[in-house]
Amino acid sequence: MFDERTAHSSAHSTIGHSIFDADVKTLDPAARRALRARAHRLHPVVMVGGAGLTDTVLNEIDRALSAHELIKIRMLGEARDARKAAMERICLALDAAPVQVIGKILIVFRPKPEEAVEKSGKTMPANKARRSAARRSGRG
Numbered sequence: 001m002f003d004e005r006t007a008h009s010s011a012h013s014t015i016g017h018s019i020f021d022a023d024v025k026t027l028d029p030a031a032r033r034a035l036r037a038r039a040h041r042l043h044p045v046v047m048v049g050g051a052g053l054t055d056t057v058l059n060e061i062d063r064a065l066s067a068h069e070l071i072k073i074r075m076l077g078e079a080r081d082a083r084k085a086a087m088e089r090i091c092l093a094l095d096a097a098p099v100q101v102i103g104k105i106l107i108v109f110r111p112k113p114e115e116a117v118e119k120s121g122k123t124m125p126a127n128k129a130r131r132s133a134a135r136r137s138g139r140g
Contacts, residue, residue: 027097027109035070035099039107044074052078053086062094065110070099073106 027035045064048057064071073090075083087098087106096110 025091025095025097027099032099035109036107039070039072039099042070042072044072044105046071047074047076048078048086049076052082053089058090058093061090061108065094065096065108066112069112070107070109073108075104075106078104 045068046057046061051057061071061073075086078086083101083104083106087101087108090096090106090108091098094108094110096108099107099109101107
């Protein structure tokens with residue numbers, strides 16, 4: 001089962017598939033609470049403007065979820081019912097779980113695939129390692 005304390009122990013911890021109930025799009029209450037706490041410090045990474053939820057915006061949300069798992073989306077100028085409908089459409093189209101809707105901010109979660117988590121590990125990309133080494137040696 002999901003342990004909320006482990007989610008709070010590391011801001012970048014990866015929450016696995018075990019937090020989901022039988023349906024991938026449904027979070028249990030403890031997981032939802034932990035994700036809301038993690039999302040508190042986040043800023044919106046996608047903004048939905050006057051054109052609404054287009055395919056391009058959905059693709060951008062998909063990229064953001066692939067990179068971050070947990071994101072905030074700002075809906076500009078939409079009515080409450082339209083924001084709820086947008087949340088449902090996002091979650092259905094991208095196989096994500098709704099975490100919370102606060103005013104014009106939507107919080108959405110989709111866990112990274114297991115193979116992506118295994119590949120990422122804790123190693124630093126080569127270019128970042130070079131920059132880091134250059135800074136330490138005073139050349140950067």
